[in-house]
Amino acid sequence: MIFALGGNQNCGKTTLFNQLTGSNQHVGNFPGVTVEGKRGTVKGHPDVEVVDLPGIYSLSPYTSEEIVTRDFLINEKIDCIINITDATNIERNLYLSLQLMELDIPMVIALNMMDEMRENGNTIKIQKLSEALGVPVVPLAAVKNEGVDELVEIAIDTAQHRTKPAVKDFCSGAVHRAIHSVAHLVEDHADRINVPSRFAATKLIEGDEPMMNALKLSDNEKDMLEHIVTEMETETGTDREAALADMRYDFIEKVCADTVIKTGKSKAHERSVKIDSVLTHRIWSIPIFVGIMAVIFWLTFGVIGAWLSDGFTVLIDKVISLIDMGLTSYGINPVVHSLIVDGVCAGVGSVLSFLPTIVVLFFFLSMLEDSGYMARVAFVMDKTLRKIGLSGRSFVPMIIGFGCSVPAIMASRTLPSDRDRKMTIILTPFMSCSAKLPIYSVFVMAFFAPYLRPVMMIFLYIFGMVMGVLVGLVLKKTAFHGEPVPFVMELPNYRMPGFKSVVMLIWDKAKDFITKAFTIIFTASVIIWFLQTFDTRLNVVTDSSMSMLALIGQLVSPIFRPLGFTDWRAATALITGFSAKEAVISTLSVLVGGNINAMLPTIFTTKAAISFLVFTLLYTPCVAAIAAVKRELHSRSMALLVVVGQTVFAWCVAAIVYNVIMLF
Amino acid sequence: MTLDELEIGKSGVITAVNGEGALRRRLLDMGLTPRTKVMVRKVAPMGDPIEIHLRGYELTIRVDDAKDIEIERVAD
Numbered sequence: 001m002i003f004a005l006g007g008n009q010n011c012g013k014t015t016l017f018n019q020l021t022g023s024n025q026h027v028g029n030f031p032g033v034t035v036e037g038k039r040g041t042v043k044g045h046p047d048v049e050v051v052d053l054p055g056i057y058s059l060s061p062y063t064s065e066e067i068v069t070r071d072f073l074i075n076e077k078i079d080c081i082i083n084i085t086d087a088t089n090i091e092r093n094l095y096l097s098l099q100l101m102e103l104d105i106p107m108v109i110a111l112n113m114m115d116e117m118r119e120n121g122n123t124i125k126i127q128k129l130s131e132a133l134g135v136p137v138v139p140l141a142a143v144k145n146e147g148v149d150e151l152v153e154i155a156i157d158t159a160q161h162r163t164k165p166a167v168k169d170f171c172s173g174a175v176h177r178a179i180h181s182v183a184h185l186v187e188d189h190a191d192r193i194n195v196p197s198r199f200a201a202t203k204l205i206e207g208d209e210p211m212m213n214a215l216k217l218s219d220n221e222k223d224m225l226e227h228i229v230t231e232m233e234t235e236t237g238t239d240r241e242a243a244l245a246d247m248r249y250d251f252i253e254k255v256c257a258d259t260v261i262k263t264g265k266s267k268a269h270e271r272s273v274k275i276d277s278v279l280t281h282r283i284w285s286i287p288i289f290v291g292i293m294a295v296i297f298w299l300t301f302g303v304i305g306a307w308l309s310d311g312f313t314v315l316i317d318k319v320i321s322l323i324d325m326g327l328t329s330y331g332i333n334p335v336v337h338s339l340i341v342d343g344v345c346a347g348v349g350s351v352l353s354f355l356p357t358i359v360v361l362f363f364f365l366s367m368l369e370d371s372g373y374m375a376r377v378a379f380v381m382d383k384t385l386r387k388i389g390l391s392g393r394s395f396v397p398m399i400i401g402f403g404c405s406v407p408a409i410m411a412s413r414t415l416p417s418d419r420d421r422k423m424t425i426i427l428t429p430f431m432s433c434s435a436k437l438p439i440y441s442v443f444v445m446a447f448f449a450p451y452l453r454p455v456m457m458i459f460l461y462i463f464g465m466v467m468g469v470l471v472g473l474v475l476k477k478t479a480f481h482g483e484p485v486p487f488v489m490e491l492p493n494y495r496m497p498g499f500k501s502v503v504m505l506i507w508d509k510a511k512d513f514i515t516k517a518f519t520i521i522f523t524a525s526v527i528i529w530f531l532q533t534f535d536t537r538l539n540v541v542t543d544s545s546m547s548m549l550a551l552i553g554q555l556v557s558p559i560f561r562p563l564g565f566t567d568w569r570a571a572t573a574l575i576t577g578f579s580a581k582e583a584v585i586s587t588l589s590v591l592v593g594g595n596i597n598a599m600l601p602t603i604f605t606t607k608a609a610i611s612f613l614v615f616t617l618l619y620t621p622c623v624a625a626i627a628a629v630k631r632e633l634h635s636r637s638m639a640l641l642v643v644v645g646q647t648v649f650a651w652c653v654a655a656i657v658y659n660v661i662m663l664f
Numbered sequence: 665m666t667l668d669e670l671e672i673g674k675s676g677v678i679t680a681v682n683g684e685g686a687l688r689r690r691l692l693d694m695g696l697t698p699r700t701k702v703m704v705r706k707v708a709p710m711g712d713p714i715e716i717h718l719r720g721y722e723l724t725i726r727v728d729d730a731k732d733i734e735i736e737r738v739a740d
Contacts (some may be wrong), residue, residue: 062686089719092720246697280706379715383708487713487725490723491721
């Protein structure tokens with residue numbers, strides 16, 4: 001049995017999904033389209049799978065998420081739609097419900113945030129609402145896990161009996177007649193492509209182009225459609241789009257008037273208004289945003305992260321020295337010893353020690369997003385971003401980009417236009433991702449006095465952003481000129497993110513990171529160790545400068561001469577960095593042997609180190625990010641362009657930076 | 665008058681939503697339909713976009729797009 005979980009953004013969909021599935025979830029592609037979605041098995045019901053659909057407001061085909069959701073629901077054999085709605089914002093939430101009901105798939109409405117409703121002294125007459133809508137309605141408080149079991153029971157029951165939504169007529173009069181005439185007119189075509197004729201009809205009346213193309217209407221039928229719609233327009237006195245939106249909202253208003261009893265005001269809403277009087281204040285909002293980001297970075301890198309990382313490093317070093325001692329006393333072959341200690345342990349260990357910092361960074365980013373603050377940032381920054389041809393909404397993927405480019409690139413899916421999406425995806429890698437953090441901190445530690453270190457770290461992050469802005473300006477003037485898309489965005493009530501969701505997200509990130517350390521970094525470390533231990537005749541070399549790796553590095557290193565670093569080890573580290581940015585540091589650790597902080601100055605001068613950092617900051621994103629670019633843009637050549645373009649750009653900027661600082 | 669002309673804290677009732685294409689569709693989908701009451705909550709730091717309150721929730725739209733929304737002023 002397959003359930004689809006759908007609803008607006010900010011209505012607690014992820015929380016419910018986590019409650020439904022516990023830890024039995026995985027990310028998979030929606031069949032037929034290359035958009036990822038979470039899937040999971042419902043707790044206690046191993047035969048029931050639930051698919052988490054993107055958060056959307058309507059089934060109009062204006063963002064790729066809406067199109068994906070629509071196609072998914074129509075093409076897949078869904079047994080039941082679980083439509084989660086926010087009871088405190090019911091009018092707008094039911095707008096999507098009415099469109100989902102037209103799909104003629106068994107459906108249950110989960111009325112979330114009922115705990116908040118109660119707290120405010122408000123209620124909803126569940127039974128009456130259910131009768132009015134013709135689908136089962138289950139009250140829910142997903143955060144508190146209230147009503148989740150009942151929801152599952154009712155959804156299974158609805159699916160087993162294939163109980164389809166009972167109410168389909170949301171109005172009478174001209175619009176009603178038009179829908180019925182069109183449904184009748186296109187019935188055969190709709191049947192052929194397995195779309196409910198009723199849904200096809202409303203979409204056609206709204207002027208929905210993908211639907212029009214899919215149905216392949218004859219010219220004669222198109223004329224009749226136009227005739228029916230024009231008649232409806234004259235009779236109602238409004239145009240086709242407004243008429244249908246109006247019809248749905250009218251119906252919802254009537255239903256709500258009968259079923260929603262409001263005695264008190266929404267406390268969450270009043271609280272949000274109060275918080276916003278500070279956070280989106282005309283003068284203070286921008287300084288506050290900068291302040292919040294500064295505190296987050298300071299806590300991540302300075303306080304919590306550093307403290308945790310130091311402890312973790314000590315632990316890792318202990319483990320490595322235990323392995324080292326164990327192997328030595330066992331009298332293992334020195335080459336194998338070198339593989340394990342100098343190769344695997346040095347490489348994986350150097351990256352693994354950053355786990356706490358990265359987890360802390362993701363924790364803060366998820367708090368920003370789940371609390372509702374990210375939407376405010378988009379609101380505050382919209383005008384600024386419009387100067388580089390983007391909208392405030394592009395800011396969210398970019399902030400996530402500080403964590404990891406992959407989810408950031410995926411988050412760009414919520415952007416309503418192709419142009420904005422492309423540009424956001426291209427600019428996101430300029431936000432230094434958390435994998436670059438190990439590189440920055442190792443170099444900054446090795447080359448700068450303690451008081452300069454925070455300044456250098458902040459400088460690197462800001463430098464990336466500034467370069468992003470410059471590239472954005474150039475793109476706006478050249479490849480992507482044209483108007484940015486509409487900016488219509490909900491500012492949800494501030495909410496404390498659910499403890500469980502945060503823990504699960506952090507666990508996910510930690511798991512990803514550890515997996516990466518033991519797969520990509522592990523493999524890279526072994527390859528690097530192999531290449532630097534043997535020469536081309538497979539003899540063990542006494543000095544790694546005689547190794548195969550040195551040979552390869554020496555071939556590449558002249559390219560970096562204008563950037564100030566010619567050591568073959570630097571070139572090699574940059575090449576392995578393509579697999580994952582952490583590999584730059586793991587490779588250097590393996591190659592220098594011993595204390596990396598002490599050894600780096602033997603490879604780089606301080607000025608060359610700055611140039612190296614600038615290059616790593618800007619050059620091609622890692623393989624995983626490139627794969628995400630390719631997936632999201634459906635284009636191999638765009639992905640290739642990102643790789644080559646950014647590398648060339650990085651080389652030029654690093655060369656300029658190096659030559660400028662050489663003047664001083 | 666149009667929505668962008670409404671002062672902060674004042675309310676109006678929508679009489680028509682002009683414009684076309686994706687933007688207009690989006691505005692209608694989000695509940696900005698005729699006869700809906702809206703209140704202008706605030707203006708972003710740089711004077712654009714604006715935050716409005718309707719149907720029990722907050723929505724942000726740009727000043728340019730607010731010009732497409734015709735309203736009639738009402739008392740709070």
